[in-house]
Amino acid sequence: MGVFKLASCDGCQLTLLGCEDELLALAERVEIAHFPEASSRLDPHGTFDLVLVEGSVSAPFQRDELLSIRARAKKLVTIGACATSGGVQALRNGRDVKGFIASVYATPEYISTLDDSTPVSAHVPVDYELRGCPIDKRQLIEVLTALLVGRRPNIRDESVCMECKRQGNMCVLVTRDEPCLGPVTHAGCGALCPSFDRGCYGCFGPKEQAKTSALAARFQRDGMVPVELVRRFRGITAGAEAFKKEGERHE
Amino acid sequence: MRRIDRSQLEQLCHLAQRDGRTLIGPTVRDGAIALAPITTAADLPVGWTDVQAPGRYRLSRTQGQRAFDFVVGPNSAKEQFFKPREPLYRAERRADGRVGFVAIVPEPEKRALLGVRACDLAAIAVQDAVFVEGAMRDPRYASRRADTLVIAVHCTRAGSLCFCASMGTGPKVNSGADLALAEREHDLLIEALTPAGEALLAQLSSEEASGEDLRWLDESVESARASMGRHVDTRAVHERLFAQLEHPRWKEVADRCLSCGNCTSVCPTCFCSTTEDRSDLDGSTAERDRLWESCFSREHSELHGHAVRGSTEQRYRQWLTHKLGAWVSQFGASGCVGCGRCIAWCPAGIDLTEELAALSTSDARALMPVAAPCAEEGRDEAMVPSPARVLSVTRESSDVVTLALAIDEPRPFAPGQFYQLSIPGIGEAPISVSGRDGAGVEHTIRAVGSLTRALCELSPGSELGVRGPYGRGWPMRELAGAPVVVVAGGIGLAPLREALRQMLADPQQYPDVRLFYGARTPEDLLYAREMLGWTDRRGFQLSITVDRSSPTWRGNVGVVTRLLKRSTVPDAARAILCGPEVMMRFTIQALARLGVTHDRIWLTMERHMKCATGHCGRCQFGPYFVCKDGPVFRYDEVASLFGRDGI
Amino acid sequence: MSERTFSVDLMTRVEGEGRFSLTVRDGKVIDASLAIFEAPRFFEAFLQGRSTHDVCDIVARICGICPIAYQMSAARALESALGLRTTPEIEQVRRLIYCGEWIESHALHVFMLHAPDFLGYESAIEMARDHKPLVERGLRLKKWGNRLIEVIGGRPSHPVSPRVGGFSRAPSKAALLAIRDDLARGVEESIETARWAATLPMPDLSCDYVFAAITGTSDYPLEFGTHIAVSGRGEWPVEQWGDVMVERHVRHSNALQATLADGTPYLCGPQARLHHHRDKLNPVARQLADELSLPATVDNPYRSIVVRAVELTHAFAEALAIVDRYERPEQAYVEGAMRAGVGYGATEAPRGLLWHRYELSADGTVAKATIVPPTSQNQARIEADLVALGPSLIAMEHKAATVRAEQLIRSYDPCISCATHFLELEINREDVP
């Protein structure tokens, strides 16, 4: 197994180190051949049964690296919002990044960056996606275990509401008009935000059939102004198609 | 009818907790009235009421001291008995080295439910019908439910979203409870409906209710009935709904629906569930969990990697037609009790009463089946596999193998029935019986996904889990005496093989049997050698075709319906079909042209399955559960829905 | 003439992606650079126009290891801009969750990143083969830190409850009591950890540090301070820090480097905190420092592993004390009206001083954001240390010398992901009127 990083905060690979109870058992089953954050033993050019890729493609060298990694990986799993939707840095998408770098730096060639921050799947085929900013530890273990035994990972593409209700939380949207993206957000976090008395801000990105317009209509009925609607959908997973479009609709 | 002072509530709470009984009652939590374990009357929402509107729920202070001055919160008795998530079994290696499956069933639990409304009593009855009164009993639900003391409350005020009066479930408590309360500012009326209730009431200090008390109760209940916030027209609603499957309103509501599943989660009757297989990293133990699922999620209708109900429109239609329509065929009662929860807790504020009214633009009715008979009666079904061992493996083609299994304590099976085969930590899937080989039960499996791939890799001696047999098989009795046309496509021959073997072994009963079989390529033909052997039998005709030829192939090329079109079938012939849905659709047309009417055709339906016992809702097909009402259906039973998108 | 270059193209066991290079000619260092090539992520730019309430969620994403530090510095700065005052009860919860982050981050660094250097392994996982109890202890301590964060904030990275004014929900006493025993064991085990760390063979190196840490309260600095103390220079209010240090963009890096105005590199982090505040350590940790004869001024960067271990004890002991006297706050957060203003906030991230400055518009949206993370501040100092180390490497075999240099950089626990959020700062200044 190899762990590679593109543009990101390291939180997702840290989740792997955060599997304190499972890490050593995992290391017994799986040879972790490349994981720079945890080991000086590197194999950047090796071949892998499984590669975890964290981070978005934000600079040209990352695109090249990614193509090379894909060619050497039997299975490639993207981990986290950066890798699956471009991440928080996708907030820059649509802005004239090159323009402002040139205006600031005497030697702009030293700064290499792409205009957009894009998900891994925009560049190479991906076998499995783990959502979240950061990914959920239980989901990470599930994917690793499932791949080891050969089952389809139990990663449910359902709304955060489903998890929220299974947990017996009170709905923050219905009881307090707290703007919550849970109904259109991919489950996996265990409905954390509502469990902590706040609305979901969509860090797992949109679920399938995400009817963002219907949720925006509700927020509007509750008095939300368009500029705030834009901010709601343009958050941690702003690069994800459904959220991006909904944000644009209210601009 | 007796009267008690408000102060007796404390005593009531106390008595309800005797013998280690857990008291579940209403209490204020996080801005709503929740149902949770409580210990004293002080935990009750005294002086609180709820104000509800579509997509909106607020608590509000009252001037009074009533403890039951609200209608319903988001919780119901459902989560007490049917847990949002619970383990079903654990698979582990036993001392003798074999795989063992250990059921995880809770110890019987003692519970008291306080403050249950009439609509929720009806909901409990509906869930009882699903989980304990059907042909298969769910022991988990049953053991939590068995010893429950129910203290209900008559509704003397209706909420703005209530429509129990329309659904005929309230506002008055009639049955389903041990005690029924009616609350006034300073006192409560109380009535025992069962001996257990009487025993409890005897320990409260109470007095006989006066005539005036009784009049108050009648009037209050009547005024609640008259002031229901919502109303629906329930006349033949299940038949009217199924006549509106193409109504434009479905699309319209889908624009507003978030497909979030909140409605199904808060609904006190929704029972759909899914399962998850878990295992630890070193693979030494595996568990299977059951958890709440919703028809609004993609996975619930997944079949072969795509969703049968891919769009929100189809999912909303499934929900409403099931709740108010199919339920009636499945369980003989509506799935909606009129509590209004799904209206309040829908973030988009979608109101099913309004949708229903909008869909009721015509009086057209669809003929609906009455509750279908079931293959088995009153069996405790813990959803736990028994161990089985692979006796032999026969490779049929590049991706198909036949496994002969030795099953611990086998039950007799009929051709067309299926087993749930499982491999711990990987999954479970329905696989038809394809025959019997001495002591072994045969299954022919095509590797398409993770579980089937793992099954196809088993070798003699490997262990796995099996449950079954389940479902309604081929109508062997109806087929007897008539010419039988058998049409199979691809792996569809597997469920037919045992039926063919039995028919061929009994020429007296089945003198004329014609098999039309199509496969993708000559290499994909199943049971080729065995079929050749059958051709010696008098009265048997075999026609084979392939989609794509190979250099050595001398036979027919083309779809199986082409073979049919070229032949004739005897009068009064009966047909049995198994294959992909499109193939079956064209076959039925071809057969109709040959004079085989819909009531003489049987086919198997495929839907994904989790429980196979009518509990998980996964295999629903209109008014049916494919797992127990099928998988074999007579075509006229399903003709109006067969081949339609998103059912 | 002899010239040797020691370099590593992808540094390992640090957060983020960087390389370093050190060239020694005729016994003199002619070039030392810590290059940060991690792609820039432009945080300050996307903070513009965001509502005050979005800031804590966004800045957390700068760093997966110390998100709470970002959330706390941001919340502080925004509260000061809005004139909000939190309650002492809320502040207790803040310190508690911050302790969790120190524990998690320090345990990660001490056991997983730094220890393998001393014991000669490539990773903690490899080290576990020979030193299983040690690695297990590390994982345990780290887990207890993470559990503490989870109870308060939901998850270890990017916790969801911290917000401007406090927390969206304060933990229940029962939830904290459920982890109390772990914290108590954490105190014990972290003491053992420090004792063990003190026995590790330390390469010789003595640096002449200028230490910077927040100050201004009677406590060892963590989630709050009014001033910033610079050894030998004086103290400045947090508001003035932007004038005291300067940042420049160096060619080899996607991050900015900070130095004092006169160009002097300075160090922040555990050694700086100890230097300024050793006497304010929690008594248990202070006693431990005494036992280990750990002076206030630790000038050997390799020895920072001991300082971190002592801070680990401090964090566990503080957390335990807070849990023991905890009562759930009536109010989990305070609220106030939006208004225009400028606010500053500084807290002590595990790696050191983290300074935020926000300018708010009248509607409470961010007009301008400036964030100075610890690694940017330490980067110049790290390069200076490489220069100091250079001559001693000449006599060493190449591989060992390279490892030694990498180990030095690792001693500072640099967080490169944090450092690269920076680039946009410059852009901002040109771009925003």
Ligand SMILES: Cc1cc2nc3c(=O)[nH]c(=O)nc-3n(C[C@H](O)[C@H](O)[C@H](O)COP(=O)(O)OP(=O)(O)OC[C@H]3O[C@@H](n4cnc5c(N)ncnc54)[C@H](O)[C@@H]3O)c2cc1C
């Ligand atoms: C009553 C009944 C009887 C049956 N009898 C037989 C029989 O006799 N023999 C037989 O072979 N089959 C039979 N089936 C079908 C069999 O049950 C299914 O093929 C089986 O459930 C597949 O399970 P699986 O875990 O192998 O595949 P799954 O992993 O569930 O995948 C099934 C399909 O989905 C695709 N898929 C998997 N993962 C994904 C993904 N993440 N995204 C998109 N697509 C994906 C796969 O490619 C595959 O096509 C029967 C079904 C029923 C209902």
Ligand code: SF4
């Ligand atoms: S509730 Fe939403 S924002 Fe919060 S952790 Fe879950 S997915 Fe992320």
Ligand code: SF4
């Ligand atoms: S469908 Fe709605 S109103 Fe009917 S029982 Fe379910 S939640 Fe209540």
Ligand code: SF4
């Ligand atoms: S009807 Fe309402 S609650 Fe149900 S899935 Fe649609 S939006 Fe969600």
Ligand code: FES
């Ligand atoms: S109801 Fe569960 S499979 Fe049919």
